[in-house]
Amino acid sequence: MTTGTRKHDSKRSQDAMSTATPTQAPHSDLPSGHTAHAAHAEEGRVGAGLFDPKQLLRSLPDACRKLDPRVMVKSPVMFVVLVGSVLTTVFSFKDPSDWFGWTISAWLWLTVIFANLAEAVAEGRGKAQADSLRKAKTDTVARRLTGSSEEHVPGTELRVDDLVVCEAGDIVPGDGDVVEGVASVDESAITGESAPVIRESGGDRSAVTGGTKVLSDRVVIKITTKPGETFIDRMINLVEGAARQKTPNEIALNILLASLTIVFLLAVVTLPPFADYAGRHLSMVVLVALLVCLIPTTIGALLSAIGIAGMDRLVQRNVLAMSGRAVEAAGDVSTLLLDKTGTITLGNRQAAEFVPVNGTTEAELADAAQLSSLADETPEGRSIVILAKEKYGLREIPPVAHHHPSEEALRAPISSGELAAAEWIAFTAQTRMSGVDVDGRRIRKGAAGSVIAWVREEGGTVARDADGITHRISEAGGTPLLVAVKDGKGARVLGVIHLKDVVKHGMRERFDELRRMGIKTVMITGDNPLTAKAIADEAGVDDFLAEATPEDKMALIKREQAGGKLVAMTGDGTNDAPALAQADVGVAMNTGTSAAKEAGNMVDLDSNPTKLIEIVEIGKQLLITRGALTTFSIANDVAKYFAIIPALFAAVYPGLDKLNIMQLSSPDSAILSAVIFNALIIVALVPLALKGVRYRPMSADRMLRRNLAVYGLGGLVAPFVGIKIIDVLISLVPGL
């Protein structure tokens, strides 16, 4: 597959977003953040990579190249098959008229090639991705600042702490942080997302990645990584599999497979003396055929493809795992630390209700609140305008008629009509209020203390129940915003706007899912405990950490780990870096600082914190696929014995023909059918290995029951059917 992979996916996801996704981008500059989430919501499972049968053909040359014994020896199971293929071929040369030997040899070679093919296909997808990345990493020329002057040097010569200048049209020469200026940057080379993003000095949006393109303005960048180790380099290595190391679980499984291989090797090698005693001489070809059928070739052939495909699935979701170990760890995570803002709640608080004080009507309050917020561009302010409009039908300022009122329409009067004379008072940290003076009315809204102080200053009165309302809202986890007015009737408090964190749609269901998977969710927030608890209850998380400092976060992670739990978290700020490093799975947001990206073991290019959940699912899916195919592979052996043993020995012990329950047509055909089945099943399972076993969040028990039924029982039954069918086909070949 070509670069189209990711583009295609993100396109699909955008379609999905417009229809299905209810959430809002946490970072508006990266709308593709919902890609996988939306897909998830649609399919209710970890989506699978696509598989194109043509890939098999395309990867054939690579598969043959992998026949090198030095490469093969890394997979003990397939190495045994390779040795077996060589042996049978040699023996066939010694007896060239033996069609049986030749056929078996051919199928054994095919078995090896099919195994290599699986790996090559898996790698091929990564290669395509790497190529597109390489395009981005064309040799750039950097404009390095030395003192006040500028020099042009190749990007590869940049050192850490060098300062470089980039202007519109320049390719960023290396990874670094913006230290001066602000610019819009096209990061499509890495994220596949064409909408430009803003990068500015200071704060958590300072990181730029080598290979991305500055679209406007001018920035000075401080280089933070050595050439060759840049993000894009690592990404290329990663997707190409060059840096791929076997993960702990993969090694463990390999050990088990190797020991099973030895067991079967023993069972087969010791067979000739037993058979000789019984009066049956076994040829080398038959012994190799038996061995290859018994050793777990199916999983042996697909094991590395499963691992590569698992990483690939992450890449398709725009997540870069810096190590396979992290992906496996993701499957084991038992505690998820989720930032409240952007992950659990929409980024901002929204007006939920207007609570008037005694003597004021709701409409009056809504009117004043809306009026005072018309110029307020903050999300909170906009939400007040919208709530007043939607709930109270307020369109108090109709100088420009619109049939279909919209936000724009509401804001329109600001520059015209009666509001033209309005004087807008902006929010400042000192006053902690904003408002408007218009037509002799002065309206203020803001924090309770400030507004009350203002009313008193203006000689007004504060309604007795204002305090109670404020308190009640705070207790419910909301933020009270007092609205006051000074008009002909003097200064007075009108009521309170209830601002509330809005939990993203569907979060409760997701947390329920996670709970079923045995994962505890902890919400991290800077809010006070009251607010935090209210939101935690509403979202359905298991626990929360309020007024969280980076130190608190770190302490929480360590506490969970001390209890033997694996912790996953997301983070973007520099002060998240220690916690990201401490967590077993630390997902850094691509928008985050370099420090955060360095500390985490995964980077989410979409900077979508919700994706953590999907990462966990992908980790689980990887392990499940391995387990399922191992079970399938071992269960297969039963049928192969029933095919081969009677074929070998019914001649000397006729009773053993009763084991030929498949009624295979001849001994030769039985052995050949088993070998062919063994080879074909590898190809048949390549798509499954690449896509991963279907995964739905459910309890371990149910999952085991299901997978055992499908891959255990299926593994027992499938070869009986398969071998019988192949045998029937073989017996149709004339001359056999």
Place this chain on the structure above:
Amino acid sequence: MSPVLAGVLQLLALIVALGLAYRPLGDHMARVYSSDRHLRVEKWIYKGIGADPDTQMRWPAYLRGVLAFSAVGVLFLYLLQRLQGSLPGSLGFRSIDPDQAFNTAASFVANTNWQSYYGEQAMGHVVQTAGLAVQNFVSAAVGIAVAVALVRGFARSRTGELGNFWSDLVRGVIRVLIPISVLGALVLVACGAIQNFAGIHEVGQFLGGSQQWNGGAVASQEAIKELGTNGGGYFNANSAHPFENPDGFTNLFEVFLILVIPFALTRTFGRMVGSLKQGYAILATMAAIWIGFTALMMWTEFHHGGPAFDLAGGAMEGKENRFGVGGSSIFAVATTLTSTGAVDSFHSSFTGFGGGITMLGMQLGEIAPGGTGSGLYGMLIMAIIAVFIAGLMVGRTPEYLGKKIGTREIKFAACYILVTPALVLVFTAVAMALPTPRHSMLNPGAHGFSEILYAYTSGANNNGSAFAGLSSDTDWFNTTIGLAMLLGRFLPMVFVLALAGSLAEQQPVPATAGTLRTEKPLFTGLLVGTVLIVAGLTYFPALALGPLAEGLAS
């Protein structure tokens, strides 16, 4: 009452009796191996050994203790036999030849009790009681000790310490094996088993003439022979001999003794890891296989396939009238699913399938319920293998009892399951390939092959029973089976203890809804399947050429 119904009732009675003993014995053993108090007699013993019973050992130290004690045991028993001719109290029996003495010493120290000698004409009182019977006790206690060390590996965290070998050994003997053996021996005597130190005894016969038989401390040895899953008979006919096993009740009682500790150890395990349910799951796995095998055995033996049995109208060859087919089937399965190897009927004359069941029982690794201690650790290794594969299928790095099954753990488990098949298959293959060993076969055809396959299966799995037609008192068999027994006993122990050490160092992972529930019936079913499939796949070709060929012929 039909014999089949009687057989089923006997099985049920056995289940009830084992059920009654399960809790008290299992809890007792848990206390024995957890308590930090020493009995006075134990303090004397520790003084005699010169060991501090309170020093905690890491796995290499624990293993060194096991190996040193066992090595001394082999040497001591070897010398005792070699010097028998000059020892008093030996009924004038000769010294045993070197190859047979090695074989017997290895055999009893390895808890196998393979016997290439005829008890009644080879071993005098001193060797029987001070040599063989002692190993019956201590080899069983060593097995339990290693199992307990593994259990501690699961139960403990962030420590490499597995307990103290000397203390575990001594407590096993003093607090578990001796008390039950005393009771067991007296029950057996009360039913007719002999217990004396008389010499060769001559009695008159009904129609004149006389019979000679051996006296001896038979009941006391019989009790520990079964209780410690040893199996070495005082007499050649083993538990088929009326002086060892006088009636239908003692027959069941001996089966009870064979099974009681291995089953109860699952309770001990559950107690010590703090979850009785985990113990029940292992128990259920063992019980399912045991009951299933017994049912199969009864079916094939009552069905009596085979030309001679068809002709005779029943598979009574090699079986005693007082036990019948039912009692013999129960005994045969219990003895081969544990590392006992005592027999109340002769497996070589079982039906083809029946012989196959005894062989497969051993080839499972003797884990249902297995030998004293070795059954538990063997089953726990299988549980680790099952958890590894199944655990992956629930999407987590596999863990068992909160301990992660990682590279190290799976390496030790994989080595463990490799040892016995390698020994069995390689030794059998070499024996079949050489010209002379085959001359030891009694029966022709597939059954002859079965005799040799059975011999190495029995030796490497530390069972000790035989298709006894094989003349195994040859240099070749004494030496190779001796080696198979030693390697088959102690190599797995190395891996078990290394595994225990690795587990003990781990911090346990708390169980969540995402954790594979190893106490549920589903897991039990999976474990049964794993055990059967792993052994079945390993031995299927060999079994096909032996018992299956024989059984399917008729």
Place this chain on the structure above:
Amino acid sequence: MNNSVTNTGRLLWAGLRALLVLTLACGVIYPLAVTGVAQALFHDKANGSEIRSEGKVVGSSLIGQRYDLPLKKGQETAEPDLKWFQPRPSNGLGENTVNTRYKLILSGATNLSGDNKDLIGQVRAAQQAVIKDNTTATYEVDKADVPADAVTSSGSGLDPDISPAYAELQVHRVAERNHLPVNEVRQLVKAHTDGRVLGFMGEPRVNVLELNVALRDLAAKG
């Protein structure tokens, strides 16, 4: 190196001491204690359950014996004395080969497999003999009536029992040879048939020695 040799030596020394101490406990004290109690409480059983008849010990109720005619000249195998109830075949019994100053019986089985021609031959021969021996003028033995235990060797070769069916089969012959009424002999067999322990453990059986002792008494009275 030197250190590890010393350590190994110390460890082996501890092992030896442990073995000796435990030998004292398990190999000396335990069997002696059990023997003491057994001899005190179950003296007869602990010494072999001997049976006396006419003032003499005639064997053990637990150990089977042969009831054969004395060997005639030139005979290799003795013929059964058909006056008495006959036990099961014991083709697996051996004689001691090591210390020949004793004439020990070596317990044991034939270990022949079900498909072994020798075993088939033995069973067939035994079956024919049982039919021939037990067919009397008034009673004909059918092949189907010959129970399996009558034609197979036991595990120990010392099986003291026969099945009630085999005893019943012999009733006519024994009655005829001892000039006793068939019914009386049948009653005798019935009286000496032991059921299963507690009704389900083991199999019903007839102890041959006890039966023959009683038969001799009955014949002497009659």
